[in-house]
Amino acid sequence: MSQTLIRNATIMTMDAERGTVPFEGDVLVDETTIKAIGPDLAAEPGAAVVDGRRKLVMPGLVNAHTHSSETFFRGRYEKMPLEVWLLYAYPLLMGPVIEPRLLYLRSLLLAMESLKSGVTTMSDCFFDPPRHELERLGAVFQAYDDAGIRANVSSGVMNIHTLDALPFAREVIPRDVQETLQFGPPITAEAYLDYCRAAIEAFDGISGRLKFMIAPSAPQRCTADLLTGCYALALERSLPFHSHVLETITQAVTGPELYGKSLVRYMADLGVLGRNTTIAHSVWVDDADMALMGEAGVTVVHNAVSNLKLGAGVAPVRRLMHAGVTIALGTDGVSSNDTASIFDVMRVAGLLHGASGPDHATWLSASELLQAATVGGARSAMLEGVTGSLEPGKAADLIMLDLDAYAFTPLNDIARHLVYAANGGHVDLVMVGGEVVMRDGRLTRVDEAAVLAEIRERVPAYLAGHTEVEARNRALEPWFTEIHRRSAARHTGVYRYAGDAALWPRNW
Ligand SMILES: [Zn+2]
Incomplete structure (x- = not known):
């Protein structure tokens, strides 16, 4: 690999100066990085030349x-x-852990789908209970290394029993059933932090594209010493501290019930809100929470599709932005969303916030959504110096879309076409760190047909086992439904809420 010159393209840099304003020109890539952007660039002899016309x-x-x-x-x-x-997707009564080859294929499939829909960087909050094992974490890193994607990967952790992290659980679930949900001592903060240090040693920085991420699952699911230890390690190693906060109405009740304050206030008091902190969801935050988050400089990941699929609500994105919070976009997992497409999330988020109130000046613009999907995401991943915009010196992480597609014909405003009309299928070239990892819609590093065939062959047996696990967990469903209902009642005063109006008014 030496130089690649993309000539005569329409370029949208997303940098601070030009944002979403497109212009015509060339992009010169030298090894892994962008060397220059502008008109009539010259490349060294032997450079690969890509025709950017109508792209x-x-x-x-x-x-x-x-x-x-x-x-x-x-x-x-x-x-x-x-x-x-969660009872089904992350069963409380667990079955056998997924076997290593399937673990690898599961991550590879996510990376493949991501690249094919224009995602060049992802933050994978990988969760692999009940243990933390470097070899299994290594299979995930290996999959991303093989696919050629840029990724932050965690080994998500919780060390508080699920029933102690949920309001009302101990009073709702019969004592004899609780007895059957004893899973032995949870991991200590010290043991987990040792594991993180070993994982950083083993995997952080490999290929120049992969990083380790510290991900305590949620404040109510981790002990205070685990949260503060994780945060200190994140600061020490300049890694993201990535957690789920106030996703659901149950979690809105959790803070006051367990700590006498909101979960965000609880985190602020522990000193774990800061520039390294990424909060996924942030649906049920109040004004005081948002002020704390803005002051601390946290990033919020808005998972618009997942939040709708799980009926969690609508994050107050405009108010978070006013408070000074950076916004990024996430799909969340492929089960609570059903795709890995950020194009889908941009479009849904763009449409959703029009329903958040009549003041259309507060609705989100295509340009703001693209900002969240690129530079906002890069900041969340603590990679803002590396990716998220096209600028000389940054990694050549870029995608090329076909402007002759129906979605761009006739062409009005490219940013709006991208958010409201385009999808991942319009991406026909993907470059990560200067390497073309997808060309003409085909991944260059992975034999897609073979991987998909192997998945179709091997996964049904795994899913059959999972069906049995689900059946055992189904017995717990009435009590978890009751916890959800009681929380909604506590928060809204309505025991059986009658539609959206009862669930969401706080955010409007
Ligand atoms: Zn999540």
């Missing part, structure tokens, strides 16, 4: 929150709030 070149998209653990559960569930869905 849009823009930064690769960043999926700032996903979970590879869910990739085989696409299209499997519906009509469940988070607390019920």
Whole structure:
């Protein structure tokens, strides 16, 4: 690999100066980085030349929150709030852990789908209970290394029993049933932090594209010493501290019930809100929470599709932006979303916020959504110096879309076409770190047909086992439904809420 010159393209850099304003020109890539952007660039002899005519070149998209653990559960569930869905997608009564080859394929499939829909960077909040094992984490890193995607990968952790992280659980669930849900001592903060240090040593920085990410699952699911230890390590190693906060109405009740304050206030008091902190969801935050988050400089990942699929609500994105919070976009896992497409998330988010109130000045613009899907995501991943915009010196993480497609014909405003008309299928070239990893719609590093065939052959047996696990967990569903209902009642005063109006008014 030496130089690549993309000539005569329509370019959208997403940099601070030009944002979403397109212009015509060339992009010169030298090894892994962008060397120059402008008219009539000259490349060294032997450079690969890509014809950019009738193509849009823009930064690769960043999926700032996903979970590879869910990739085989696409299209499997519906009509469940988070607390019920978790029983099936992350069963409390676990079955055998997924075997190593399937673990690898599950992550590879996510990377493949991501690249094919224009995502060049993703933050995978990988969760692999009940243990933390470097070899299994290594299979995930290996899959991303093989696919050629840029990724942050965690080994998500929780060390508080699920029933102690949910309001009302101990009073709702019969004592004899609780007895059957004893899973032995949870991991200590010290042991987990040792594991993280070993994982950083083993995997952080490999290929120049992969990083480790510290991901305590949620404040109410981790002990205070685990949260503060994770945050200190994230600061020490300049890594993201990535957590789920206030996704559901149950979680809105959790803080006051367990700590006498909101979960965001609880995190602020522990000192774990800061520039390294990424908060996934942030649906049920109040003004005081948002002020704390803005002051601390956190990033929020808006998972618009997942939040609708699980009936979680609508994050107050405009108010978060006013408070000074950076916004990124995430799909969340492929089970609570059903695709890994950030184009889908942009479009849904763009449409959704029109329903958040009549003041159309507060609705989100295509340009703001593209910002969230690129530079906002890069900041969340702590990669803003590396990716998210096309600028000399940054990694050549870019995608090329076909402007002759129906979605861009006739052409009005490219940013609006991208958000409201385009989808991942319009991406025909993807470059990560200067390497073309997809060309003419085909991945260059992976034998797609062979991988998909192997998945079709091997996964049904795994899913049959999972069906049995689901059956055992189904017995718990009525109590988890009751926890969800009681929380909604506590928060809204309505025990059986009658549609959206009762669930969402706080955010309007
Ligand atoms: Zn998530």
